[in-house]
Amino acid sequence: MEVGVPKEIKDQEYRVGLTPGSVRVLSEAGHRVFVETLAGDGSGFDDQDYIEAGAKIVATASEAWSRELVIKVKEPLTAEYGFLRANQILFTYLHLAANRELTEALLEAGGVAIAYESVELPSGAFPLLSPMSVIAGRLSIQFGAHFLERQQGGRGVLLSGIPGVKSGHVVILGGGVVGTEAARIALGMGAQVTILDINVERLAYLETLFGSQVELLYSTSQSIAEAVPAADLVVGAVLVPGKKPPTLVSRQLVERMRPGSVIVDVAVDQGGCIETLKVTSHSSPTYTKAGVVHYGVPNMPGAVPWTATQALNHSTLPYILQLANQGLTALEKNASLAKGLNVKNHQLLHPAVQEVFPDL
Structure with missing residues (x-):
């Protein structure tokens, strides 16, 4: 052929x-x-x-x-x-x-x-999506940390913190491959990490991976509304195979976030789960809405080809x-x-x- x-x-x-x-x-x-x-x-x-x-x-x-x-x-x-x-x-x-x-x-x-x-494998796994999800999940924290820098429009927060100054707080919506890899890198950088997911079994699995290092919450509109405004970095990591993910973070909720906070939505290529987020590009990766830095590049792994x-x-x-x-x-x-x-x-x-x- x-x-x-x-x-x-x-x-x-x-x-x-x-x-x-x-x-x-x-x-x-x-x-x-x-x-x-x-x-x-x-x-x-x-x-x-x-x-x-x-x-x-x-x-x-x-x-x-x-x-x-x-x-x-x-x-x-x-x-x-x-x-x-x-x-x-x-x-x-x-x-x-x-x-x-x-x-x-x-x-x-x-x-x-x-x-x-x-x-899709019989197990429900997506073997050709997974490797790029691993990379995108890891990059979401790398990019998020970068855009939290004051010169990039962020709050000027160092995710790791230092002795005497608390570390940054990362909230991850979705505990699948993307969310797991994002948490892995965020923890490695010394950040506080919260993961929200609707799958209790997945949350239990994440506990075996991260123990008490990560706050694991069942995802409801209320838990999201409480977690997101407290975050320095929010990572959208929601996958609904073949469909647009549900909108989990409304415009009103984004407006409650602190100025200079950052949102990275890895699911933007499927439509995203943040109401205020739109597709951006590597040439122009971010924009500011309601004082919050939004990153919506749909081909994130293209940064590390x-x-x-x-x-x-x-x-x-x-x-x-x-x-x-x-x-x-x-x-x-x-x-x-x-x-x-x-x-x-x-x-x-x-x-x-x-x-x-x-x-x-």
Whole structure:
């Protein structure tokens, strides 16, 4: 099969769909890989690395997109809609629930679109979402700490505190992978940490991880209303597979936060759980609303592409190899991969996205 790897064009998105190592595996399996020139530069892989791995370097995005199987990292942007076509399998992050325009473009094109974030194991785990969730969770604290600096518009709080001065307070909404990793880094920095979640079993598991170091609260509107105004940094870490998360922090609640506090919503690519938060970019990552610094970059792991690209490929390569070897038959043989199918032959097939767009 011919596999195309276009260069990502989202703002400061430096990840790439395939590493040279993954290209070598595909090449050795008899597949031809076409990589757009400079596609891997941001992740530390130059064209020569891909050539040595067996890829052919192509000069334009069109040449990479015109293959049977297209591997990307982020969803197609408007400028790429013209590359979508029938008889094409697109495998990438899609997050369609937050993007009606892209959903309509995929339906009109008539190809097959499989979303990384929808691939689901029988256990309920999301193996292709997890590695980026780990990175985003860890980065949420790193970025949050940075934007708490006074020069960045924050309160001037050092999360670790120092002897004689109390540490900063981090409130994390959601105790899944993102929330757990955020808590891990926040604790490592010496912050006070509160996690809120609606799953009592998950809270019990978090207690086994963190013991009494973290305050674990059952998430209700009241507990959120009490915790958020006391926070220096609020991390939105709520995932509802395929759907927009519920709005947990209202505009009125944001207005009760102290000026210079920071909100980082990792779920912004699915619509976010903070009413006042909108999508930003790595070029312009924050804005201030009601005196609170808001960070809403939807491709946070793109800030650490050398790490993120390799982590993503470790998880995606087995599925990519199945698609290259078997084509659409892979969806019949692998139930987990089939869960990732969002669009096929002008039809919207993922149940959660269907609920969001019942008219499509």
